[in-house]
Amino acid sequence: MSAAAGGISAADRLGSVTTGSALELRGVTKLFGALAAISDVTMTVAPGERRAVLGSNGAGKTTLFNCVTGDFLPTSGAIRLFGEDVTRFPAHERIRRGLRRTYQISLLFGGLSVADNVYLACRGVNRNRFSLLRPRPSDPLLTRAEELIEAVHLTQARARLVSELSYGQQRQLEIALALAGAPRLILFDEPAAGLSPTERAELVAILGNLPPHVGFIIIEHDMDVALRVATKVTMLHNGRVFKEGTPAEIEDDPEVQELYLGDGTHGHG
């Protein structure tokens, strides 16, 4: 009330938060030598949006993810994360702003236990990363780690070394690591690859149960998974944005059917 100036600025800030986008790519290009892995990609993802990125092999999906997380710096273009220009930020700075990702090929800490892996993920986005003191049993991060382990159904395996886990369990652990801290936008790189039908159903359930404010972008070859969890789809072809629309629009698009779905149904017989 009485402090009008304060009220306005707070409203402005609130406005910029709600109207701003979670992720904004403008003209992002990544060259490997003369090869353009992605060229001139422009897309906007709203907060809480669930987006699927489709495309054949070599369409530039994973390169796109690598540019967003900062594993590679783009050759040109701009990346804004929650309104902030992060184009030149190192990966860990982007992660601390609420971005998470999983990897196509599980990148885990094989020499550590499941519990240690998840605890590290929780610690990474919190303070005292350099603490030389061991966590106390009452450490809230330990509790949080246990909750995450339970959320991805790995409680039985919590003390085992990650290198001893099955492939499916490693994929589940990948997701637990991405959920640590307070994620706002998660990039899933083919989370269903190599999973059994039961595990796929479980994955769809896990993705569906994410809190509404957590948006994600998912790369997925399994159309069943991709179109079921996503509200909007971006198709990449040869490193460029080819089509963008709702799952229904994409499915019905004749060009897309010829390029991708047609091949897919043909492949499945």
Added chain:
Amino acid sequence: MALTDQARAPAPQPGSGFGVFSRVPGAWWATGFILLLMPLVAGNFWLFQVFGWSFCLGIIALSLMFLAGYGGMVSLVQMTVAVLAGYVVAILGNSGVEQISVGLSWWLYVPLAILIATGFATLVGALAVRTEGIYTIMITLAIASAFFYFTRQNYGIFNGYSGFNLVVPPRLFGVDWRQPTAFYYLSLGGAAVCYAAVVYVSRSPFGLALQGVRDNPRRMASLGFNVTAHRIAAYAFAGVVAAIGGILLVWQTSQVAPYSGGIAAVIDILIIAVVGGIRRPIGAFVGAFIFVLLSTFSPDVLSAFGLSNERFKLVIGVGFLVVVFFSPDGALGLWERWRARRRSAVDPLTGKAVAGGGP
């Protein structure tokens, strides 16, 4: 001297891994007990020349083990950091070179030595962590040899070729800490503190994150960790450990000279860590003990066979080759495999006895 053979006790195993130290296994109590009572049975030569030296080298190798085993960074600069700490002790404290030594008291020069050596280690770390694998080895080796040539040519501060002699520990609480028994306890204490610190830190957020960086630096960055800063901090921590080892070593040998940090000495630390087993903190001390035994007694054995006792490095080299060839995990790995085999041979006694002792 039969009892002194029990001194191999530093070898016992830390159960099945790091972690779970709330319940200390019985073997550890036994080891501690034996080490504490060692002066009752061991002679001065064993206490000072074998155990004292082993503990000093073990601490320095421990700093390499921390970097290599937990951080995946093989640094050849750890001996140089230790020798720098030794130099600082000689320069700021007392030595036979009175025109250079400043003569500060121990409570000033000991912390300063640790501080300066750690600063140097951090600086080297900042340079080395931008490289991986073989390039880390090359860069740290280059720095180590640069330090060696610098100390050999600098007479103003490092007294050039001859270095410093008569560098002895301070007389404290009326004890001459260079007496064999006193030095044994001093170096044992230093080793125990460094060992405990490394084991403790390995399970702290910092230590866990370091092991994460070793397994997968890219993933660590995508969890929000600043990988470069973590690696540099690891060099700093290892620098403190190496500095403590270096101070004890300069008191043990009572001298420090360019060759203390020469290429041969630098490589010796790598050999010690690898021979002992670079994955476990205790491996550094096992390796140091084996190294000291070989370099102390192989000249006698060689001359008994009519060979020149100059060849003792050959024995160490062959020993190194054998251990690395048969067990990448060092002596600890050999010991573990032997125990596992014995257990499986003894466990189903009736069944397996057939295989061992005929039908």
